[in-house]
Amino acid sequence: MTLDVADALSRLAHRLGGEGARLSDAGRLSGGASMETWGFVIEGAGAREDLILRRRSGAFDPENARSISLATEAALIRATGARGAPVPSVRHVCDDADGLGEAYVMGRVSGETLGKRIVSDPRFDAVRGGLARQCGAVLAQIHATPPPPGLALKTIDGIGELDRYEEVYRAVGAGRPILELAFQYLRKHVPDAVEPTLLHGDFRNGNLMFDPEKGLVAVLDWELSHIGDPAEDMGWICTNSWRFGRPDRPVGGFGDYADLLAGYAAAGGRPIELSRVRFWQMLGSLRWGVMCLTMYMSWANGTERSVERPMIGRRVSETEADLVTLLEQGL
Amino acid sequence: MITHPRTEELAEAVAAWIDQIRPSLDPRNAFLARVAANAMATIRREITEGPAAEVAAVAAMAGVLGRAGTYEDLNAELCQRIRSGDLTVETPGLLPALRVMADDQLAIDQPSYRPEGAPQPPSGQPTPPPAPV
Numbered sequence: 522m523t524l525d526v527a528d529a530l531s532r533l534a535h536r537l538g539g540e541g542a543r544l545s546d547a548g549r550l551s552g553g554a555s556m557e558t559w560g561f562v563i564e565g566a567g568a569r570e571d572l573i574l575r576r577r578s579g580a581f582d583p584e585n586a587r588s589i590s591l592a593t594e595a596a597l598i599r600a601t602g603a604r605g606a607p608v609p610s611v612r613h614v615c616d617d618a619d620g621l622g623e624a625y626v627m628g629r630v631s632g633e634t635l636g637k638r639i640v641s642d643p644r645f646d647a648v649r650g651g652l653a654r655q656c657g658a659v660l661a662q663i664h665a666t667p668p669p670p671g672l673a674l675k676t677i678d679g680i681g682e683l684d685r686y687e688e689v690y691r692a693v694g695a696g697r698p699i700l701e702l703a704f705q706y707l708r709k710h711v712p713d714a715v716e717p718t719l720l721h722g723d724f725r726n727g728n729l730m731f732d733p734e735k736g737l738v739a740v741l742d743w744e745l746s747h748i749g750d751p752a753e754d755m756g757w758i759c760t761n762s763w764r765f766g767r768p769d770r771p772v773g774g775f776g777d778y779a780d781l782l783a784g785y786a787a788a789g790g791r792p793i794e795l796s797r798v799r800f801w802q803m804l805g806s807l808r809w810g811v812m813c814l815t816m817y818m819s820w821a822n823g824t825e826r827s828v829e830r831p832m833i834g835r836r837v838s839e840t841e842a843d844l845v846t847l848l849e850q851g852l
Numbered sequence: 853m854i855t856h857p858r859t860e861e862l863a864e865a866v867a868a869w870i871d872q873i874r875p876s877l878d879p880r881n882a883f884l885a886r887v888a889a890n891a892m893a894t895i896r897r898e899i900t901e902g903p904a905a906e907v908a909a910v911a912a913m914a915g916v917l918g919r920a921g922t923y924e925d926l927n928a929e930l931c932q933r934i935r936s937g938d939l940t941v942e943t944p945g946l947l948p949a950l951r952v953m954a955d956d957q958l959a960i961d962q963p964s965y966r967p968e969g970a971p972q973p974p975s976g977q978p979t980p981p982p983a984p985v
Binding site: 696697698699701702704705706761764766767768769806827828829831832835836837838839841842843844845846847848849850851 | 884887888890891894927928930931934935937939940941946947950951953954955957958960961962964965966967968969970971972
């Protein structure tokens with residue numbers, strides 16, 4: 522059964538905008554196997570609201586899924602926004618009456634999410650130098666947010682993450698010596714335990730919206746949020762696969778480690794050692810390498826037949842080239 | 853193998869045709885067509901550069917392991933001895949061997965990717981094309 526989203530949005534427009542409100546400009550912005558995004562406008566009495574619907578289009582298995590429910594996502598966006606983090610405003614969490622399944626509605630933020638443009642487009646030249654510091658400050662706000670009670674967020678540490686991805690790697694059965702060495706090396710260099718905090722979990726180019734004048738204006742896609750080592754979020758934005766051709770600028774292809782760490786500390790974050798960030802960065806490359814293998818496997822076992830999947834499988838070698846350099850340099 | 857045409861020329865011709873029809877496709881299929889054209893380019897590079905890369909990888913692994921063997925055989929032993937802790941980052945020759953293998957494979961899979969540690973491009977040089985996916 523295919524849900525008529527535009528039809529349901531029309532009913533939602535009446536619910537959110539009141540009598541006489543009407544829906545316009547509804548259209549799907551993006552969609553994958555499990556999640557879709559719609560843009561729409563509610564025009565009411567003299568008011569016009571630009572909104573985004575985020576809804577799950579596939580099945581959700583809370584036991585096995587890495588991701589959180591959309592209602593949890595919405596609660597985290599509200600909680601981190603209340604601490605000052607730049608996030609969209611959550612307008613409505615959908616219920617059964619909306620007929621949209623698992624979904625929520627947020628205000629539309631305009632800006633750029635394409636990493637390639639953020640690292641190289643001259644439009645961002647004026648703000649680029651300040652983005653790493655800004656990312657540090659925003660991460661400090663997110664990490665200082667007490668997780669709202671009752672959300673059942675998973676707690677993940679370095680050893681748990683290595684175990685999880687090594688299990689996936691073994692199940693795939695690909696013999697990749699560089700990934701093997703990265704697992705062994707990282708196991709010997711797991712940093713000491715630290716007081717865990719709320720993490721965004723997928724803090725990288727693609728999920729961050731930037732404005733050419735204001736810099737970071739919205740942190741999006743909270744579905745991998747969890748509790749863990751605050752350096753995990755920092756290492757992920759420093760993983761070279763998200764630097765879009767600028768490996769010389771370790772933070773997202775736009776900034777330096779020192780600015781990220783200074784922005785974090787200046788905003789009240791507990792100071793973090795660079796070696797700790799580098800541990801999570803190397804684990805980030807390893808994790809992305811294993812994820813690329815699983816993308817290939819989803820094609821090989823027939824789950825997903827898009828040509829995109831086996832081609833992502835060929836991106837393992839980008840992580841191997843990065844990992845060899847990191848192994849040469851050490852943490 | 854026959855040479856008129858060579859396999860890599862067939863791959864090149866298919867890639868060119870995909871690029872030719874791309875503008876007529878809807879956005880999703882235009883994206884997938886670009887991925888498909890990139891796949892053909894990868895196939896072409898693997899055919900032209902793969903044999904030398906495999907010879908280099910076999911030599912590199914044989915040097916670390918101190919014995920001759922096939923690619924599959926040496927790769928399996930290398931994985932097993934790294935996993936067991938017998939070979940580590942301190943093992944002389946291991947990282948240089950892995951460097952050769954990683955660089956050669958990346959040149960086939962994604963030559964535009966700028967890996968960790970790559971020097972900064974001279975200013976004014978056009979930025980490399982985006983990743984294949």
